[in-house]
Structures are given as C-alpha cells and as structure tokens.
Amino acid sequence: MELDPLLLSRIQFAFVVSFHAIFPVFTIGLAAWIALLEALNYRKPDPVLEKLSQFWIKIFAVVFGMGVVSGIVMAFQFGTNWSQFSFAASNFLGPVLSYEVVTAFFLEATFLGVLLFGRSRVPPGLHLLAACMVAIGTFISSFWILSTNSWFHTPAGVELIDGHFQVTSWLQAIFNPSLPYRFAHMALASFITGGLVVAAVSAWYLVRDRNPRSSRIALKMTVVMLAIATPLQMFVGDLHGLNTFEHQPMKVAAMEGHWETQRGAPLILFAIPDADAEENHFEVAIPKLGSLILTHSLDGEVQGLKSVPAEDRPPVGPVFWSFRVMVGLGVFFILLSWVSAVQLFRGRLFDSRRLLRVISWVSPLPFIAVLAGWFVTEIGRQPWIVHGLMRVEDAVTPSLSGGMALTTLIGYISVYAVVFGAGLYYLRQVILAGPDPIEQAHDFDSARPKRPLSANPLNFNGETPAAEG
C-alpha cells in the first residue's frame, strides 16, 4: 500500500491544530474572567474573590502551558508539511504571523510570569496590570491568527504572480471579508467555553456543598454572562453563514446538504448525504426555509453542489454533520443558560439540585462545539488551501515521503496522548482540591488529596494582606 503524504499531512495538521485550539479557546475566556476577578478584588479587597482568582489562575497555568507547547508545534507545521504553500504565500503569511509574535506572544509570556509568580513580589496594581495584559494578549493573538485563517477562506489584497502571492494591499489582506465575522464568532465561543467550564465546576461544588461562597459568586456571574453571549452567538453565527454564502457557496451547499441548485430551497434538518449518488437519504426538511435564511426571500436561488465538478466539491458528510453538532449544541446552550438565568432571578438557582447537576456536566460540550465549528469551516474549504487560488495538492512539501509523515503523525499522537492524559489528571487534582479555604490552610476536608506544597511556609497564599482581613 502506498502511503499518501498529502492525506497524512492533512490528518496531521488537523490533529495538531485541533489539539492546540482546545487550549486557547478556553484560556481566552478564562484570562478575561481572571482579569475581572482581579479588578473586583483590587477595587474592594475580598479574601473570597482572591482565593477564587488564585484557584482559577492555577487551572489557567496548566491549560496555558499546554496551549504554549502545542502552539510551538504549530509554528513549524507550515514549513515541515506545507513548504510549497509557505514559500508561495510567505509574503503575506510571514509578516502576519510575525506580528502575532511581537504584539501578542511576548506580552502574554512575560506578564504570565508576573501573574503566576508575582503576587507577593509586585504591588497589587501591577499584578492587576499583568492579569489584564495576559487577557489582552490572548485577544490580540486570536486576532492575528484568525486574520491569517480568514485569508485562506476569503483571500483579498493579493495577486498571484508566477505562483507567488504578492501583497497589493495590506489593509485588504488583513481585514479580509470573513475576518470580522470569524473574530466575533470565535471571541464569543471563547467566552462561552470559559463561562461554561467555570459554571460547571462551580455547580459541581455546590452540588457537593463545598466552597459555597465563592461558587455562588462564580456561578451567578457566569450565568448572567452566558444568558447574553449564547443568543448573541447564534446571531453572529447566522451573519457568518451569510458571509460564507456570498464567498464560498459550495461550503454552504455542503453544510446545508443541497445537491441541486434551486429556488425556494428547503432547510434540511436530518439526512444522510451520499456523495456517490449525489443525493440525500432519509431527508427530513422544512420547505422554503433554507432560501429564507440564506437569501431572506422565500424563493431565492441557492446554488447546489452539482453546479461544480465533483473534484471541486468539499467532502459533504463531515461538513454537514459537524454543522448540525455545532448548531445543536448552540441551541442547547441558549436553553440551558436561559433556564438558569430565570431560576437565578427567581432566587432559586442555588436550590435547583437537578439543574445544578446538569450544569456540572457540561464542560466538554463547548469544546465539542468549537471543534465541530472548525471542521465545518476547514473541511468546507476543500479542495482549496487558499480558496479559489491554490489547491491543497499543490501545497504539500515535495520531499515529504509517506513514511516520514506517518512517523511524525504517530509521534504527535503519542506525545499528545501523554500530555493530555497528564494534563487532565492534574486539572482533576486541582479541581478536587478546590480554592484554598479562607480561614487557613489546615482544616482540609477529608476528600482533599495530599498536596505536598500546601504546607510550604512561604507559599504566598498565606502571606498576602487580604488573606488576613
């Protein structure tokens, strides 16, 4: 059997970037949450807030660490597996990725040190500044990386001369047509992810009657935020889809499962798309609604997959299904956060054991929604690496053999299995231990595992002025 370096490179890229993306999408939201807690605590010092912040900083540190190490892998992926593409697109890609490093990564990395280790070494104002800088850094870095990525989907401001992209307008290339939608949608996704995880952990403590004071504060804050962010996400997602309909109609056709170009297209709720037969099986659809959503008219024309040759179509099944997973979860998040918000306003949230139990289990779901969204985006772009300009088969490294690609693919999978396994294990430890009790570090409840460093005399949890108050 001949190993295909192109296919293996695609699988490898999808694997390493999916793995990487799990962490920033969480840390972007979490960094903002920590900065907010630090700001509240700065204005009116409160040991509960400080312990809560310190607790989430511990989690942040583990997740951020995994984000950084998996990000270092990403920095080399374009060169190792997509060298023809890197060379062809270097005039745009290089400066934009470098701007990400000089405007964001240094900021995050430097102030992270102060945020994690500096509480007892710098004045409180400077510590707050560090928290804000880290949070701002995460946004700047997602801006640049999403600009790069959006350019793959809606390239602008470049000219292809002898197989080389030459930039004609930096402004158009960076602020390309899909960037605003993608950035807004991704930023909301990060808030939703961070919010749902914080809510889930807090609800879990409440179900077990642990850390009631800080958990109530945390749950209240996140429920309010989520009740606003989740419907907004659906709205932004819709706008994003309309933008895609304009620029990448074949992606939308795959998302919607439309084979034929038609007026008054239905909205397909369920189907099993069959690429060989070029049709859907077991279709359940609402007539005309598809056209209404996409063109805002009951009999607007919607282009179908069959309007282009088979080799120019994206794989339909994965796009179709991922889209339904994301939207399904999006609707579920809206319901959950609204029910919780209503209970909160009726003053019953903290007594609704069943609701709290449901919330305590949602943490994996936003990650699934995010990855599903990216699968829609990226698989829907196929067979292009830069939409309409360069195909993936012209992008791959020519000297790469199937054996080499397979070796590193297996290598990354094994390395990440260790990293991820250990990371989850230690996150579990931190969560089981919970925020440090306000009083002093010795009355652990019996469920608390032994933590070798808690007894540490200089551990500054015990020496900050707020802890004595």
Place this chain on the structure above:
Amino acid sequence: METIDLTLIWLGIIGIGIFMYVLMDGFDLGVGILFPFAPDDASRDRMMNSVAPIWDGNETWLILGGAGLLAAFPLVYAVFLPALYIGVFLLVAGLIFRGIAFEFRFKASPASRHWWDRSFNIGSTVAAFAQGAVVGAYIQGFEVVDFQYAGGAFDWLTPFTVMTGVGVVTGYALLGATWTVMKTEGATQDWAFRISERLLIGVLAFFVVVSLWTPLSKPFVQARWLDGIAWLWLFPVLTLAASFWVWRALRERRDVVPFVGSMVLFGLFYLGLLISMWPYAVPPDYTFWDAASAPGSQLFLLLGVLFLIPVILVYTAFNYWVFRGKVRDGDGYH
C-alpha cells in the same frame, strides 16, 4: 529602495533574534540538561523555580525566529524545515516535554515527581541536541532543486551534526550552570561552581574540533580564513581571552561574571560562525539575497518591528527585574 538594503537590515534583526534565543533559552535548557546531576531535590526545586517565571518568554524568541524567517527569508524556512523534518519533530517533542514539566512537576505527588524530572531533563537535552544538529546541517549544506528541498529524510544526520549537537548540549549546560551560580546559594551554588569549570573545558574542546573540522570539509570556509583579512584571527584570540576570564571568575567564586562571560563566549562563537558562512543562507547555492521575500513584505514588518522590539525588550527586562536576586525556597505559586 536602492539606498537602504532591507535584506541586510533583516539579516541583522533575525541574527539578533536567534542570538537572543540561544542565550535565553540556552540557559534554561541548560538547567534542564543539568537536572539529574544536581546534588539533591531541594536544589532541583530551586533551579526550576529560578527559570519558571521566564522560560515561556525565552521560548517566544524561537517562535519569532520561525515566523521571522518565513517573513524575511522564506527560502530558509521552506528548505530547512522539510530537510530537518524528523529533527524538527524531535525538537518540538523535547520542548513539549520540558514545557509541561514546569506545571506538572509541582502538582505531582512526591512518588511520581521523578517522571517529570526525567521529562524536564530528557526534553531539554533532546531539544538542545536538535538545535546543535541544525547548526551542523546549516554548515553542511542542503540539496535544493527549484527552491525546494530535494534530499532524503536523514541527510542531516552525519557524524559532523552529531558532534555539533553534543557541542551545543555542552554549551547550554555551561550557560545553565553559570546561571545557577548566579541564582542560588549554599550547596547548590558550590555544585554549580564545580560543574561550570568542567563544562568550560568541554566547550573549549568542542570549539577547537569544530574550528578545525569545518574549514577542512568546506573549501569556501577555508579560503575565508586563510586568504581572508587578518583581523578575522582576532576571534580565536578573543575566545581564548573570554574563556580565561570565565575561568578566573569561577576560581574567585564570583556570582555574576561567570554567566556574563559565558554569554560573551557564545556571542563570539556565533559571530565566528556567521563570518565563516557569509553570505550563504542555504549553502551551497543560495545567498541571503536569493532567499529574501518581497521588499514590500520586508518593509511592512520592519515598520512594526523597529517599534515593537524595544518595547518587548523593556518588558522582558522588567520581568527579569521582578524576579531578580537569588531564588528563595518556596518561591512559586503552587
């Protein structure tokens, strides 16, 4: 654009960026390389805490090196990475294992902590070796057809690159040891003084071997040194002088001078290498000017970088200043 040579400016920026990386990540990788040799667990805690707040910033210079090469010298990026495909994997795998060790080691139970000690040590050593092999491969040259690498997966792995790999491991260990001298006291520092002396001798030995081997195998390097300008010979003389300086400082048990002296030593090696290889970006065929990206792209990034690099240096300095002085036991947030 005729008056300013952007490519030359970029060469300077990338050159400085890579050098910053070598110095800064060099000492924290070195701490990892020396980890198993530390006298006891308390010393290991201190060593790790001395680099924990800064390692992430140090590694960011590597990312800047990667992205900056893609921006200014795309040919280098597009040839080196495919040619060193397996080596790059080893490098990042090493960096991953040492990076997560910072977080996980302190959260591990005492019984399982040694796994993360090992992860930190092996990860750092492999990453340092891979970087040394990259330098060796650069001196060795690449088979390039039509701007794309055309050789095999293991062309880079030769006795010469193994030697440069081990040489860089030794050199980083010296930086790590002198850093430990600077940041610790007592038994840990005593040990660091002892090991620094031995590492200094090791580094000099590698310097001599590479300095003889390179010109013997590369005629253009030989020509540069033998028919070239006389002041080039100042470099070996300065290197010996710097080594002597470090040696004496170690003997006199000075805190800071050994570290500074080791950095100067690295600077001299680095300049010597650049002078030998000048002006080739991808030897033996392409110069830095052949490898450059479009002037518009170089200019666009230059405008930002000229403004931002000084800002970055300021807050990097701020970070080092916050964590200045000897590490105290129990420094950390865990």
